[in-house]
Amino acid sequence: MKTLHPESKIVNSWSILIVLTTIYNYIFIPFQMATKGSIISNSVLDLGFFLDLGFDSILIFDLLLRFNVGYIERGQFINDKAHVRKNYLQTDFKRHLLSCIPIDIVARLFYPNLAVWIIALLRIPRLLRVFDSLSASKVWEDSINSNPVIVRLLRLLFVIFLVEHWVACIWFLIRNINISFHGYLQALYWSVMTLTTVGYGNIVADEQTVQELGFTIFVMMLGVTMYAFIIGNVASVITDMNASQSRFREKLDRIQTYLREKKVPQGLQKKVRSYYQYMWEYNRDTSTDFLSVEQYYLNDLPRSLSTQISLCLNQKLIESVPMFKGAEPQFIEQILAKLRPIVLPPEDYVIHEGQIGHEMYFINHGEVQVFSEKDNKIIENMESGSFFGELALLDSVRRTASVKTLTYCELFVLEKSDFAQVMADYPNFADKIEEIAEKRRQENQSDSIG
Template sequence: MIHPDAPWKRIWDLLIFFAITYFAIEVPLRIVLHYKIGAEVALYERIIQLFFMADVVLNFRTSYFQERVLITQERKVAIRYLSSWFLIDFLSAFPFDLFGGFFYQYFGLTDTLRILRLLRAIKVFELFRSLRLLAMGGNEEYQYKALEVINPITFRLTFFIYWTGLFAHWVACGWIKLNPMFLADKDGTTRYIRSLYWSVTTLTTIGYGDIVPTTNIQTVYTMCVMIVGVGIYGYVIGNISSILSNVDIGRVKFQEKLDTINAFLKYKKIPNHLSNRIRAYYINLWEYRHGIDEKDIWQELPTAIKIDISLFLHERLISVVPFFREATEELKREVVQELKPMAFMKGDLIFREGDVPHNMYFIAKGRVDIINEESGKTLTTLREGSFFGEMALVDDGLRTASARAASFCDLYTLAKDSFELVLQHHPSFARSVKEMARLRKIESKMKLKNYKVKRRA
């Protein structure tokens, strides 16, 4: 399956975007001005159609994200595509002009079926996201996400200008179609420019009145364009007012923090690979936590509220651990107070095989690979809601494997010292935990013994 964030896929989306824009501009012009294209242009259009057909095939092979989880199952990908963009993509890619005689004979249609290519312009909404991510370049995860944090307003305005310009072009073509005698003695370029002038003045509600409708259908068309123009005008004013009156304070503070970090990195002449990791860390913090520092919030909250919120947020995490599963609510309330947030970047080593253990870990978001250092093989990959390193709380042995972040990880840790304080308050629970640890040791020794026997054999 194709990863949706693969650099070459973004470049492909950029090519498709330009192809869609070309047809969105050229097809209405050709229909209303009735000009002929040369053999060379026709060849280019046929190549673009091949690109559209290839894009349909690629979309059946492109995975997608659902709630930050990458979906790679072919059946789910196909169902999602068939229920969303497939029909539009197929109609815009199908070479109706090659079967013009057939469609004219049986359906009374002409080569104006090429207008179906305009349907694909709707997909520009989705392609704009690809262009926004592509603009950062490179193939690192932080580069694809950085622009959404740093400069979102620019792309919103660019998107609005693009669609407004395209709509004005369509309105101008519609005016020529409804008024075939409009400047009939002039060349096509002059007719289009004057029609575009009428379109812009009408949409912007200026309307000098030098070009006016003369028939009922032209009058109705003009009124509809005026109504849309008022909507566009209101949309622009509303957005500007919203931007000025509802500035995202959190985003501004985060941007200031990024500026400070960039100045620090430049002043200290930190190497690029380390600088990129630092920026990636803060950008991911914004992506997952929106720049919120949990420690500051916890310090301000009353103890009772702090305990209730911690229990609500983390009870599911600690309940998956065997020796917490049957614990009383009172004990769980004590445990959740001791959980500390911690973040790791993709590729960071959380602990290494042979280390002295001090914490166990709960995965709130992300994936963690458990690795055998000797062979370098990944033993298992843990996901959201999982835990690891729990024997550090009940055993004095060293780490038996390494743990490495497979993506940006939002973890919570429980320190061994904190856990021992909880055990002192609950003697019966402490006895059951020790018994579980004893059985776990016996089980581990039996596995190790069986492994050695198999190796000798």
């Protein structure tokens, strides 16, 4: 069998089954021990037996599968079979082996009338798998397809539920509550009330036995600790969710205060506020100082990785330009590295008719209008994926039309000097571009946006 990557889809999908198995055991083992199986019908007990058998089979299969799952060491994927086996035997193997030994199944075969709570007691080693579930949740938290804040919040809520469930089962057992599902709900109510320090279970101390008093005191102390744990974690989650928005509000407040102090006209203040609000929607993070998200985060990556991401995001924009078609991949990569992102508000001029051009533009998002100021005529509207001003890269020509934004526009700018620098490294392709440009001058001289 081929060695699997620990972050592959197969392993991640399999880890979901392991988590479900752990959840099943953490819920039903204490429940069966507390109720002694008395509130469960025989048909449900039979179903439980087959569920136990099925989940145990998953754990046994997982034990064998782990011998074929590689591991990451110092950023390197280790897939050598001998190293993988040795690593597994030295780390999780003993715990996994102990957790999947079917002692309860064997006991049922030799003692068919064995009490349900004893069978549940024999299944306690299954709970050792909780460490695998925690590791899986960490992997999901770091997954590119999930929101880490939501994963942390769900994990916190589930841990809280499990603690309350276990406390309820223990209280159910020592309190000798009426053995029924309603009795379990009463115990769960007491558990929630006590752990959340709301009413400490509404139990009068004089009416409790020594065991009940001792357990109640323990749960109260646990509740205080758990309360602090919950508040701290929830506060951390909320802070993570709103950190970017808080920075944005703080920055916007400072800017608005400055504009008011300088007595800037209300209309202009409104435009500035609208611009910043759009930039918030565009970036979702003011820690970038309103740079492009790509520009901000890619600066920290190695050049090879940042180039691959730029290719993935913007390659189609470059390849849509006729004179760049058929270019070498390395040429496209260098052009992408020279692109400079800008964001413009509505009704803002990108270029003016008659100006000498020094750059071309790619529309990543938004809509612009091309028009002639001299003839007072609209030539065309251009949307995402379009480009204009490409002749300025080849000649020092004046713009033959004006371009202004109709909506908020996210543009990429390619400067003439940067283009010339790239072309110097590709002289053969430079000749081809000159031929294409000359043909375009002749065909579209009347309406091109040079």
